Amino acid sequence: MTLRTFCRCTLATLFMGCLAVTGLNAQAGKSLTFGFVPGPYSDLFKKAVEPDLVKQGYKIEIREFSDYVQPDLALANGGIDANLFQHLIYLTQFAKDHNLKLSPVIAVPTAGQGLYSRRIKSIDELKRGDVVTLSNDATNLARTLRFLAKLGLVTFKPGISPTTASEKDIDQNPRGLVFKLLEAAQLPRTLDSATASVVNGNYAIAAGLDIHSALKLETLDEETKNVFAVRTQDLDQPWVRDLKAIVQSRKFAAVIDDPKNGFSSFQKPQWLLEQDKAARKK
DSSP states (O other): OOOHHHHHHHHHHHHHHHHHHHHHHHHHHHEEEEEEOOOSHHHHHHHHHHHHHHHHHOOOEEEEEESSHHHHHHHHHHHHHHEEEEEEEHHHHHHTTTTTEEEEEEEEBBBEEEEEOSSSSSSGGOOOOEEEEEEEEHHHHHHHHHHHTTTTSBOOEEEEETOOOOOGGBOOOOOOEEEEEOOGGGGGGGGGSSEEEEEOOOHHHTTTTGGGGEEEEEOOOOGGGGGEEEEEEEETTTHHHHHHHTTTTHHHHHHHOOOGGGGGSSSHHHHHHHHHHHHHHH
């Protein structure tokens, strides 16, 4: 190798190294906007995720939305970079219905639905004519009806898939309950007039309800645990990998497990349960 060739190679190597460092610094200084709806997940993010993102050089902004529709639309059109408010089934269905290219990053501990009441102390007290309010969006309605079916309050018509069931697919309603459908955010307010309501965990907590006061609590499966969502095109971005690594860290788990933070009663995703199990074996 001649001296001239060596110098050219060295300069090229240094140049590429500078480009790499510049790229990393640009990524670390990136401004990221996260979207949430009322409830505990913005607090979970602020306590368990945001501090480490800031330490890594990211600038964080938070936007609050009042319903389950706008956060995904804002994500798709670039108004925000990620959101945390929905389970996988809702994300998949909403993206399909609106032709959006959105993808999950990782699931987080989640507060499930609860059947709440200020009029009765047990579901055994439910009787004919009692009004029970439910979420009116298709995905959460099907989820709620599955919950009520497990409680023995409804059955489905033959051949109906519980994953897509609506109020029209109810076969048996042995208590003679009257179901009224409303926007999910409005359900806590109906407890002053309805006999009971099935409220999503985020709206229950936002309304000041103690989730342990529910007559019954939903047991979540993996597809009904909330996920961070991003645009599909961003899945391989360094900041998305950083976000996922923070959520998978033991520091994140410690914040979740600390009773003072209010998340210790949330139902953990399977990956976190397995991580906890491995940590206990050490």
